[in-house]
Amino acid sequence: MIFEVNREEFIRAIMPSIEVASKNTLKDFKFENLLTIKAEQDQVVILSYGGTLSLIASLSDSNFADLDYKCEEEGSTTVYADDLSTFMASVPNSYKAIKISLDSNQLKIVNATSGAKGKQAKTARSMATLNEVVRPPNISDTFDQDIEIDRETFVGGIDSVIFAPAYEEKLFSYMCMLFESKINSDQEVRFSAGSGGRFAIKSVKGKNIVLNNSEARMIFPKSNLSSISKILSSSSQPTVHIRSVGVDHSKSIPEHIMIEFDGMILCIFGLEHFKKYPDLSKVLKHHYSNRIYSSLEDWKPINKAIEGTRHRWNDSIHNTEIIIEEEDEVFKVTPQTPNTNPTFIGMVDVDDCTVKGEKIWFRCNSLYLQEMVVQGGGKGRIQLNFESQSVLDGITDDKKAQKLMKPVLIKFPENVDDAKNTVDNFYMFFSISTK
Amino acid sequence: MDKVIVLEGNIAERKRVLEKIKNSFTDGYDVTIFDKKDHYNYVSHALTEISCFDEDKLFIMKELPKIEAPSETQARTKVMGRLKKMFSSIPPGNLLIFDNVGISAESFFKEVRKYGKIYKFDQKISKSDGKKIVNSYFKEKSIVLDPDVSQLLVDSLNLNGDDIDIDKLNLMVLKFHHYVHDKNKITKEDVYSICSSSKDFIIWSLYKILDDVSSSKNKDIGSAISIVNDFLSNVKKFEHEAVMLIRGMVWRYGLLLLAKDCANNNLSQKEINRQISNINKLESHGKAYKIKMNPKISKDLPMPEYSSRMINSVMNSYYGKAPLSCYSYEQLLLIYYTLVKVTIKIRTGCTESEIKIAISIVISVICGAIIKKNTIDGILEHNKMLYGINR
Numbered sequence: 123m124i125f126e127v128n129r130e131e132f133i134r135a136i137m138p139s140i141e142v143a144s145k146n147t148l149k150d151f152k153f154e155n156l157l158t159i160k161a162e163q164d165q166v167v168i169l170s171y172g173g174t175l176s177l178i179a180s181l182s183d184s185n186f187a188d189l190d191y192k193c194e195e196e197g198s199t200t201v202y203a204d205d206l207s208t209f210m211a212s213v214p215n216s217y218k219a220i221k222i223s224l225d226s227n228q229l230k231i232v233n234a235t236s237g238a239k240g241k242q243a244k245t246a247r248s249m250a251t252l253n254e255v256v257r258p259p260n261i262s263d264t265f266d267q268d269i270e271i272d273r274e275t276f277v278g279g280i281d282s283v284i285f286a287p288a289y290e291e292k293l294f295s296y297m298c299m300l301f302e303s304k305i306n307s308d309q310e311v312r313f314s315a316g317s318g319g320r321f322a323i324k325s326v327k328g329k330n331i332v333l334n335n336s337e338a339r340m341i342f343p344k345s346n347l348s349s350i351s352k353i354l355s356s357s358s359q360p361t362v363h364i365r366s367v368g369v370d371h372s373k374s375i376p377e378h379i380m381i382e383f384d385g386m387i388l389c390i391f392g393l394e395h396f397k398k399y400p401d402l403s404k405v406l407k408h409h410y411s412n413r414i415y416s417s418l419e420d421w422k423p424i425n426k427a428i429e430g431t432r433h434r435w436n437d438s439i440h441n442t443e444i445i446i447e448e449e450d451e452v453f454k455v456t457p458q459t460p461n462t463n464p465t466f467i468g469m470v471d472v473d474d475c476t477v478k479g480e481k482i483w484f485r486c487n488s489l490y491l492q493e494m495v496v497q498g499g500g501k502g503r504i505q506l507n508f509e510s511q512s513v514l515d516g517i518t519d520d521k522k523a524q525k526l527m528k529p530v531l532i533k534f535p536e537n538v539d540d541a542k543n544t545v546d547n548f549y550m551f552f553s554i555s556t557k
Numbered sequence: 558m559d560k561v562i563v564l565e566g567n568i569a570e571r572k573r574v575l576e577k578i579k580n581s582f583t584d585g586y587d588v589t590i591f592d593k594k595d596h597y598n599y600v601s602h603a604l605t606e607i608s609c610f611d612e613d614k615l616f617i618m619k620e621l622p623k624i625e626a627p628s629e630t631q632a633r634t635k636v637m638g639r640l641k642k643m644f645s646s647i648p649p650g651n652l653l654i655f656d657n658v659g660i661s662a663e664s665f666f667k668e669v670r671k672y673g674k675i676y677k678f679d680q681k682i683s684k685s686d687g688k689k690i691v692n693s694y695f696k697e698k699s700i701v702l703d704p705d706v707s708q709l710l711v712d713s714l715n716l717n718g719d720d721i722d723i724d725k726l727n728l729m730v731l732k733f734h735h736y737v738h739d740k741n742k743i744t745k746e747d748v749y750s751i752c753s754s755s756k757d758f759i760i761w762s763l764y765k766i767l768d769d770v771s772s773s774k775n776k777d778i779g780s781a782i783s784i785v786n787d788f789l790s791n792v793k794k795f796e797h798e799a800v801m802l803i804r805g806m807v808w809r810y811g812l813l814l815l816a817k818d819c820a821n822n823n824l825s826q827k828e829i830n831r832q833i834s835n836i837n838k839l840e841s842h843g844k845a846y847k848i849k850m851n852p853k854i855s856k857d858l859p860m861p862e863y864s865s866r867m868i869n870s871v872m873n874s875y876y877g878k879a880p881l882s883c884y885s886y887e888q889l890l891l892i893y894y895t896l897v898k899v900t901i902k903i904r905t906g907c908t909e910s911e912i913k914i915a916i917s918i919v920i921s922v923i924c925g926a927i928i929k930k931n932t933i934d935g936i937l938e939h940n941k942m943l944y945g946i947n948r
Contacts, residue, residue, distance in 0.1 A: 293589070319602075319606050400609070404610060404611075405609060439601045439602055440598075441605075487602055487606070520649035520650065521558075523648075524607075524611055527607045527648070528609075551609060553609050554606070555602070555607070556647070556648045
């Protein structure tokens, strides 16, 4: 196996394969940290499979214009992904083109241009090879769902909610992200993730987000989100194809989601545990009794106030109470710990606010308020929607009480992207607490 | 609507109640399991939050959550105290179930009763009730079980006691059913095979078999040898367990030898009991050549080597013949001789195969299949190289 490539472009092209083989892999998986390189006449194919993600990367001049791929001898071998990554990075920058060859169970990298000047090409780096061949699971050629989506929108959506999935193994069914595409008069794609008590939703509406105008609903495991985002961020294509299919026992095809970009096929497995996701529209569409506007910047001191009380109060519930003092047009925000003074945050656009009842208050986990400030971007007008917990006073029917209480819904400032002709909205909603 | 439920006792009943609770949720519900890895902070937050989707939330506590305290006992007291105070804050739709956490404090139960229910189920049942469970299970599966077999199954869980653990019985019945699945005839050997990891049961069952074979004309020693081999193939420390098995036999056949000697001298059962009870249990002090044997003292009194109950058990017949009547004095002398010889043989270094052969010889001698001292010496003193035995 001997082939020649442009060093810089090759490093960029193999990044997704290295990511799949070595990051967020299943522990002690047999193909962990392995890459199988197959040099063919027109392309070099790199196979990687970390247990839940597989990548078949076909690198050629048609996908990577500056690759300058030249195959001298076809062949294949397997190397350690971290070896290839480290050695490629350590090859001197002066080596513009490199020749990669398999020689006596060693993969050798030499300066491809030095030989041309009549000098013997010295081996720059060499690494051990293995007989093992990376074998990703079989991939289907027919799919239940097929969507072609704007790449930047997709990556941006993942990045917006990547903080939100549950982190406790016991909440495994929430360790994922729900991706939905809906086609009405406009196209809408929605990215949702949550911990059971707190959810984050990114919604993007526009005309040209989903190129094939398809509806879709797919659940992506949390463990793969950072890799998917990183891999797709480095792509040069404007759109990506995302397809999904269920298990096919007759062809030994597991359930998978397939993402195609830059001549690469990225597959996500291990989806069997993520079948159900709560209907978030129920919350988003609920008509709340109280809708109050506020400036997110004004909430920043709350983070400090919560932190200040938390370090002396670390052995019990840390909740915060928010009371609306309508006459003064303020939120009175008080962490539920001893010796805490309230912080007053002014309401904005008071005429647009809706307030029902006299005693208007709710309590929630202080962490949710901190996340609201941090993940919401820290500025702009936010809309707080909630039911006052005072409505529960005197209600003895548990079922009725249960129906009355809704999570607190925060709508963050809307962003309009004129270049893409899209409008995106970010929402968070979280449970209220009795303590 | 209950907010707190305490379940204690056998798993079958607890599972039944849990299923009933789950079925009572008409809409969707979320389940969270808590154990000792969870901090009280996390648990208390989760318990007091109202569902985002009008759903019921079921929290099953398998172990008490952790909390900072100087000791484990203090942590338990602290966390139970806090949980007690929190019951009133559990919102509608949330249900906390303590699933066999091992709570017995009445003050805790008193608080639970204000917000929910307490279910306590028996963990132990009598052997006769256990036998009924075994029989009805197999009757339902159209499997005919000999009464001796069902008795043996029940005995295997507690040989000398009057009651058994119901969870263990249910598991045993399932395990036994899987084992005998397609067999036409179910025998006691099937029980021994299944219970080969239960040391007490195997050893006491072995004694019963040895007594029976010794007193019968048919010297079928196969089942006794297979019980011992099954038992030894399941143990972690082979040599240690083999030595313990032989030591147990030395102890039992020593008693039989003493009792037989007394009986041959026409002493009454009461007199035999009195004389043997006077023998004290010894314990060693010191190391190597400085070992001294002294009577073992418990509560300022020397402990007897054999309890009165044990002495009576070899003279009376509980199941079948009395053990004492199964052996002659000469036979017991030969058994004792073999046991001492085998102990020395194992202690001076043996392969596993040699140990198995030595134990087979012991069984053969006890059962009366080998009756000559020369045969025993011949086999035990033979050089292992002649047999070509290796591990």
